[in-house]
Amino acid sequence: MEVSNIRGKAMKFGDKMNTDIIIPSQYLEHSDPNVYCKYVMAAIRPSTWEEIQERGDTVFIGGIDFGSGSSREQAPDAIKFAGVKCVVAESFATIFFRNCVNVGLPLLEVKGISEKVDEGDEVVVDLHQGVIINQTRNITIQGQKLEPFLLNKMEKGGLIPELQDYVKQHQLDQ
Amino acid sequence: MSKGQTISEKILSRQSIDDRSVYAGDRVDVKPNTVLTNEMLPMVSISKFYQTGAKKVNQELAKNMLIILDHGGFGTTDKMVNFHELTRNFASNNGIALDDAGSGISHVVFHEKGFAQPGYLILGTDSHTVTHGAFNSFSKGIGGSDLVELMVKGTTWLDVPETNLVRVDGILPQHVYSKDVLLHVNGEKKMTWSTDKAIEWQGSTIHHLSMEARLTMSNMAIEQGGVAGIMPYDDKTKEYLPPTNRDAFPVEADEDAEYTEIFEVDATTLEPVVAAPHSPDNVKPVSELGDIELDQVFIGSCTNARIEDFDIMAKLIKGRKFKTRTIVIPGSAKVGLEAAKKGYVELFMEAGATWAYSTCGACYGGSLGRAGPGMKVLSTTNRNFIGRMGGDKTTEVYLGSPATAVSSAIMGKIVSAKDLV
Ligand code: SF4
Numbered sequence: 118m119e120v121s122n123i124r125g126k127a128m129k130f131g132d133k134m135n136t137d138i139i140i141p142s143q144y145l146e147h148s149d150p151n152v153y154c155k156y157v158m159a160a161i162r163p164s165t166w167e168e169i170q171e172r173g174d175t176v177f178i179g180g181i182d183f184g185s186g187s188s189r190e191q192a193p194d195a196i197k198f199a200g201v202k203c204v205v206a207e208s209f210a211t212i213f214f215r216n217c218v219n220v221g222l223p224l225l226e227v228k229g230i231s232e233k234v235d236e237g238d239e240v241v242v243d244l245h246q247g248v249i250i251n252q253t254r255n256i257t258i259q260g261q262k263l264e265p266f267l268l269n270k271m272e273k274g275g276l277i278p279e280l281q282d283y284v285k286q287h288q289l290d291q
Numbered sequence: 292m293s294k295g296q297t298i299s300e301k302i303l304s305r306q307s308i309d310d311r312s313v314y315a316g317d318r319v320d321v322k323p324n325t326v327l328t329n330e331m332l333p334m335v336s337i338s339k340f341y342q343t344g345a346k347k348v349n350q351e352l353a354k355n356m357l358i359i360l361d362h363g364g365f366g367t368t369d370k371m372v373n374f375h376e377l378t379r380n381f382a383s384n385n386g387i388a389l390d391d392a393g394s395g396i397s398h399v400v401f402h403e404k405g406f407a408q409p410g411y412l413i414l415g416t417d418s419h420t421v422t423h424g425a426f427n428s429f430s431k432g433i434g435g436s437d438l439v440e441l442m443v444k445g446t447t448w449l450d451v452p453e454t455n456l457v458r459v460d461g462i463l464p465q466h467v468y469s470k471d472v473l474l475h476v477n478g479e480k481k482m483t484w485s486t487d488k489a490i491e492w493q494g495s496t497i498h499h500l501s502m503e504a505r506l507t508m509s510n511m512a513i514e515q516g517g518v519a520g521i522m523p524y525d526d527k528t529k530e531y532l533p534p535t536n537r538d539a540f541p542v543e544a545d546e547d548a549e550y551t552e553i554f555e556v557d558a559t560t561l562e563p564v565v566a567a568p569h570s571p572d573n574v575k576p577v578s579e580l581g582d583i584e585l586d587q588v589f590i591g592s593c594t595n596a597r598i599e600d601f602d603i604m605a606k607l608i609k610g611r612k613f614k615t616r617t618i619v620i621p622g623s624a625k626v627g628l629e630a631a632k633k634g635y636v637e638l639f640m641e642a643g644a645t646w647a648y649s650t651c652g653a654c655y656g657g658s659l660g661r662a663g664p665g666m667k668v669l670s671t672t673n674r675n676f677i678g679r680m681g682g683d684k685t686t687e688v689y690l691g692s693p694a695t696a697v698s699s700a701i702m703g704k705i706v707s708a709k710d711l712v
Pocket of ligand 1: 361362396397417419593594650651654673
């Protein structure tokens, strides 16, 4: 999975985008992420999915405590399947952060990001360096680098590919 | 000499697969004592489990896992009926215990069945798995893929958290309950206070509180960002737990354990509060709210729907009627049965409440009692995010104690039990 040259247009959200906003409970019954991703951010910006389809590669920019609330893994999956390439936020909630690594949704914590990126700006994210470049404003902002342990999982595409290897090695598929 | 340890550090050391002493900042491979799951299993984990190529759930894990079907109600939609059937088959093929739809909410049923014990490392695919910290355990929410890892390997990794300590001392004034204490701390410290950290509770007030009152507080550790919310062990812990053949390992923090922050609360100064829309940390005293007329009151959820909550409500009703449409959902079928035996079902229904079977129900806008645009709701649950209970930005959900909820239902507007006339 590409983690050092992630490109997209910024789509901005405020503080405390909790999981009930990211994917409201009434859509969870569509267990297929290709279906429920259409309702991503439905509680606050119902047109999100359509906007992403129109603008193409998209990077979410969030405020503090992005992904707080429920442990629902459908939240990062909804963002990923809607076509979002990366989530950059001031800070993340604990379970959401780990779920992103598990499903292979690149993320980067950057203090002060809300003031340095506007809606629609062209950005490039490099997880190896832990930086986001705002090409529209021509500035580079340093974020909190992911540890190698987590970055490695992310590059492999998340937890499931890793477990596939484990299952083969231990012959649990017999 | 080795450094002092917090409760989290001790439990994670005990459960580390290579038996080492771990401290905040360490990353450790662990084997949980017990595992909780719900509809996350059929909605996310079963298909991902088969994607790994694995055929069978790790047998040791299967023995220590409990599935509780709580979020999806009972026969609500065709999709949910299929999920539930898928779960039953998966459980029986892998020898996993299952509590079927209608048995209750996972964070009530799990400890009723003896799966939560002092000193345990408990992992569950629900953020309110923190509830079981009330039993002096390290109990944490995980995602659906984390559950897949556990089902394949029997182990997973965890970051050993730093710990914030909350010390609560003094006797609570009349009509002030553990929900008010918790909400007070939320209001003061806010939702990101304990992100990536565990919370430990200490102090004389905690020991005065019943187990059920403590469960209400641990339940909302996640609304302070906490990965766990751990209560001390005492005689009340021991007496409340059902008889089981599981071992218990009560833990105390060392005197020289390191805390990131210590927050002191003087219980004697507290008053009834609510969390106002749209965040559990937007906390206000009921006395300063003004007149907020209600469209609906909901009493239920893993936060506040145990028998003691109903005892408190029963004492306040005294033959009065509810002015507001009210729905009451017991935390488990067992709680429901006990409430029926105590005459509470009759009492609540005579007051005008709708009494429903046990499920998460209105708490997350699931199967019963969703709110709509423009509605004002008072709820005993743990979250009042936009859309959480249904509705939208114009839906106003206030969170309070069962005493505040029942008093408000009687008066038709938000009041505390102090204002009940
Ligand atoms: S009652 Fe509410 S908070 Fe508790 S498990 Fe169910 S949906 Fe989650």
